[in-house]
Amino acid sequence: MVSPIKMKKMNKDYLNEKSLDPDDWDAFNELLYKVSDDLVEYLKNVGERPVWKSLPKDSRKLFDESLPRTGTEYAKVYDEVKQHILPYPTNNIHPRFWSWVGGTGTPSQLIADMVISAMNSGSLGLDETASTYVEMQLLDWLKVLLDYPSDSSGLLVSGGSMANLVGLAVARTNAAQYDVRNDGIDIKNNSRLIYYSSTETHSCIRKAMELLGLGSESLKLIPVNNDYTINIDLLNQAIESDIEHGNTPACIIANVGTVNTGAIDPLIELSKIAKKQNIWLHSDGAFGAITKLAKKSKHLVEGMELSDSIAFDLHKWMYIQYDCGCVLIKGGAPHKETFSVIPPYIKNFERGLASGPINFSEYGVQLSRSFKALRAWMALKIEGSDKFGELVEQNINQAKYLTNLVIKNQHLEILSPTSLNIVTFRYINKEIDENLINDFNAELLMRLHETGKHAPSSALLDGIFSIRVAITNHRSRLDDFNKLVDDVVIIGNNMLEDYI
Amino acid sequence: MVSPIKMKKMNKDYLNEKSLDPDDWDAFNELLYKVSDDLVEYLKNVGERPVWKSLPKDSRKLFDESLPRTGTEYAKVYDEVKQHILPYPTNNIHPRFWSWVGGTGTPSQLIADMVISAMNSGSLGLDETASTYVEMQLLDWLKVLLDYPSDSSGLLVSGGSMANLVGLAVARTNAAQYDVRNDGIDIKNNSRLIYYSSTETHSCIRKAMELLGLGSESLKLIPVNNDYTINIDLLNQAIESDIEHGNTPACIIANVGTVNTGAIDPLIELSKIAKKQNIWLHSDGAFGAITKLAKKSKHLVEGMELSDSIAFDLHKWMYIQYDCGCVLIKGGAPHKETFSVIPPYIKNFERGLASGPINFSEYGVQLSRSFKALRAWMALKIEGSDKFGELVEQNINQAKYLTNLVIKNQHLEILSPTSLNIVTFRYINKEIDENLINDFNAELLMRLHETGKHAPSSALLDGIFSIRVAITNHRSRLDDFNKLVDDVVIIGNNMLEDYI
Incomplete structure (x- = not known):
């Protein structure tokens, strides 16, 4: 028990209370109008500006300035942004930007981003609030779009790398014949868990293997065919060889669109192998998964819905603003079993603020999070999934x-x-x-x-x-x-x- | 090499090209005005509304609707948001919200959020763009604020949970006497890596231990004193006992403000122990780290700057909008060594778009990311750190x-x-x-x-x-x-x- 607690001495300097609210709300509103005007022009004429230009010396100088201890008027800071930042973006919004896999984003999401910013909802899920229900509804819609069963679990995350990390972590729980959360990776008393994917697989898969303590050595990169899809014969050989050597084949990662060339692994065949060998099948569909929405091309990703989990981005080929990735995991799967920790301070109540229907932290790394779900929710409403x-x-x-x-x-x-x-x-x-x-x-x-x-x-x-x-x-x-x-x-x- | 590639048959249906740009930019601009008006009112009067109220049936019904296949006018969708979402937030923006550790956010960041949304910069760091330099400058400012050396490395992440995960991963690299990235956690040929923290430690630390394959068993939770700070004697005993048993003490996690009561572990003492035993010292300063900015109270967190790494949030006690966490890691530390993978498709060039000065993916999980750095950058400029x-x-x-x-x-x-x-x-x-x-x-x-x-x-x-x-x-x-x-x-x- 606590020893007697004494009265606290107040600091009189702070009795004159301050806030971070604007001194003049009307002037602030006016400034938001100006920002709206500028950004509408910015987006409307994006194709008329160069897709890339190097930063001039003046701007470089601004970015060398030391920490500002005292403040500056809103409008002046915005002017700096307008002069030195807006003209030099990554520019994945430009019609002739085709680098990496940068999504374009959508102007109408400015509305969502303003609402998200003003609400600033902590979006825990355990809060009984609109943000919770919007995110759950969005996840349901995404399941429908990707042909995943409605009892799958899912989570919005920062992007494809994180979504893959979650999927691979769940595969680890699924395959380990011991309490991997408690014991840690144990190759002393248990066999090594092996993951398989093609040599064309994205580097985030290797990174996930390393973070999860499985080791990149446990990621067998199988050579590809001429069309950059995984060589099924070599995959089968690798699995058989691992079984012979006493390793445990734990997970196959299917590429639904490789980063280099957009190659799609033979998804139905991979699913058959995974079923036969009782191996978790995870789809990395960072951008390719969205092909499922295209009526004439969806056959290209047929079989993706057979995987046990899928990672994909909304901020790439669904043109949602950064950042927004998603992972879906089939019902009955050990998703919650991988992540759930509920300490008393995030306890759920029967009534009141903390009586929400879900605790999103049981499905991934984050606790309080941005209300990013609103972006995709509004985008789907405004455009329609078709x-x-x-x-x-x-x-x-x-x-x-x-x-x-x-x-x-x-x-x-x-x-x-x-x-x-x-x-x-x-x-x-x-x-x-x-x-x-x-x-x-x-x-x-x-x-x-x-x-x-x-x-x-x-x-x-x-x-x-x-x-x-x-x-x-x-x-x-x-x-x-x-x-x-x-x-x-x-x-x-x-x-x-x-x-x- | 590739077999001969044939001409592709075009699909004539898609020659009439569409975009996601508004049909009427002026009407869109008008709508942004309306949204500005509404949100300024919303923020201005936040204290006059209840801090929480349950969702009415009507709103619940909206959140049960099935996937919208076809679109709806912007203004109509926004009206739904206004009627059914804005009134039911987590409400950490409310003057009488004191749940969990929810940050208030700041109205002026509406400007930043609009700019971020319009630019939608992929923010890789390897892109030679303003977003790269803004983020680097912000990280430098944060180092100054937390008294971390200027050659520390750092990264903006989704929040405290992720920042802690990064810090603990680096500690793992630091302590392992083998190639843990390649081999995975190996307790067969190497000793077990042990992490120490108090029983008051946040659950995300346990989650990180589990994800990293170290196992929660390797996290020794040391009992606390009456004031909820870690019991130093018991910590020393635990470390000695582990050394005796052939385990490797790898990391001490100092609480700079526990989640339950805000207790601050004796940071200088922990630093001495860590130095003496050659153990990585990581500070979890999710909210408490920001105390360093308070001139009269900064002594409470004295010694925090002695830790090898620190995780903290900008979206909590720095009142920055969700989500924004940060991790700083001391110079010469194995931060990059833990995360760096550079495949050819994110190769750096000498000139052009991909000639940026840093590749943020070498310091954490994500590749393309939101330009969230702008929020804190603008906030520091507008308010000043004081x-x-x-x-x-x-x-x-x-x-x-x-x-x-x-x-x-x-x-x-x-x-x-x-x-x-x-x-x-x-x-x-x-x-x-x-x-x-x-x-x-x-x-x-x-x-x-x-x-x-x-x-x-x-x-x-x-x-x-x-x-x-x-x-x-x-x-x-x-x-x-x-x-x-x-x-x-x-x-x-x-x-x-x-x-x-």
Whole structure:
């Protein structure tokens, strides 16, 4: 028990109480109007600005300034943002941005983001509030969209990396024949848990293996076929070999759209293997899972719904603002068993604020969280899910279009089959030395960025440097790809004299 | 190499290209004005609304509706939000919200959130863009504020749970005498890594231990003193005992403000032990770390800067909108060594878009992320860091004030020393049966919520149910605590006849 507690001496300096509310609400409201005006212009004309430009010295200088101890007027700070920050974004909102897998986002979500900011809801789930029900409803909608059973559990997370980490953690619980939460990974008294995926698998899977204490050694990367899908025979061999050696095959990670080329592993076959061997099947559908919404292309991801868990992003191919990923895990699965810890201070009550229907922390890492669910909830209401499917279809079609342009162009070489929304290619010329061709194309890509006209990224495919165009962009138009091909060829042709 | 790739058949349905941009930008701009008006009113009058009320049937019904396949006008969807969502928030923005450790947020961050939403920057760090430099600058400012060396590494993450996970992962790398990333946790050929913290430690630490494959068994929870700080003698004994038994003491987790009572472990003593035994010292300063900004109270967290890593939240006691946590790790530490994986598709270039100065993914789990750094960056510019310190001081002072009110009140009993910003107490009456007193106070808390007047949460202290008031709220006023005490006593007195 506590020893007697004495009266506290108050500090008189702080009796004149302050807050962080604006002194003048009307002026603040006016400023929000101005910000609205500016941002509407910003979004409306995004395609007219360069897709990338380097930061001028002035802006660099601002970012070297030391900690501000005293304040500055709202409007002045906003002016700095307008002058030095808004013009130099990552620019995944630009119609000719095709780097990595950057989602475009959607203007209407400005509304959601304002509401989220004002409410600032802690969104625990255990709070009996609208944010809780919105998130639960959104998860239900996502299950319908991805053809997952309604009794699956799910969670919104920061993105695909985190969603994969959750899925792989659940697979660990499922496979371990001991109390892995209590004991930790135990290869002394138990067999090693082995995970399988293709060599094209995203690096976040390796990172998850390492974080989970399983070790990247326990991630068997199976070679791929010519189309960059996993080689099923080699997978089967690896599993059999592990069983022979006393290891425990624990999880297969299916790629629903690889990061390099958009290749989709044979999902139905993987599901059969997983069933037969009693192995957890996890789908990494960071962007590819959203193909399920596209009526004419959904067959490409058929079988994805057979996996035990799926990780995917809303901030990529569903054009939701950053950051928002999601993981869904099939009913009866050890999802809650992996994460649930309920200490008394987040106890659920029968009535009042803390009488909410769920405790989201039982399904992942976070406790209090942003009310990000509202973004996707409003977006689905405003656009309707069919529209997202049509836009995915549109991007797939644009990838086909670009593929055809590349194939038809004598200066360019396509480097991977276009199975979804990613096109990889390079500039070629017989006169360029074999040893220089990678450097040549890397230089070409940098020059392309420097024109401010196009922003693809790169991939290394069997040692070949490739320009990589990943289309998760609702603002891209077919003509943008004509221009891309033209500009790549012009730059390449101009570079030739330096390289031959 | 790839087999010959054929021309793709285009789908003519998608040649009429669509986007997610508004059909009418002006109408959209008008709607943003309306949203601004509403939200300014919402924030301005927050204290006049109840801190909590249950959702009416109508709203519940909305949240049961099935997936919307087709769209709805922006304004109509916003009206639904206004009617069914805005009135039912977690309400950590309310002056009399003191549950869990919910931060208030700041109205001016509406500006930042609008800019973040419009830019939607992928914020990788490897992109040569303003978002990269803003985040690096913010991290530098935070190092200054917490007295961490400028060559420390750092990362913005989703919150305290994730920040702690990162810190504990780095401690794992530091302590393991083998390649833990490759091999996984190996207690077959190596000794067990042991982490130490007090029994008052937040549940996210246990969760991190479990996720990292270390096992909660390897987390030794050391009993606390009467003031809920860690018992140093017992800690020393535990460490010695582990060394004797061939285990490896790997990490001490210092509580800089426990979740139950705000107790601060003896940081300088812990640092001495950690140094002597060559153990990683990690500070969990989820809210307490921000005390460092308060000029008169910063001595309470003296020694925090001696830890090797620190996890803290900006969305709690720095009143930044959700979600934003941060981890700082001392220079030369194995932070990057724990997380760095750079596959070719996120390769850094010398020039162009991908020529940014850092790759944030080398310091944590995420790859593309929201540009959340802008919120705290703008907040520090607008308010100045001194102001945050004053508000922290104000909250500490309010906790003292409430403590005195409770001590002076014959119906109430204080249950823990108020060392920071958390006050725990209960209603007492000699006539209430010992076995019913916990139920009594839980019922009292629910009734308090139901009045809509106050929202504290609860804690269980040595088996005693306590009403717990955690003040990380810049809108609370001294008089709010007068009202709280009055209302608790009124409700308690009214309940008496049912319990005695």
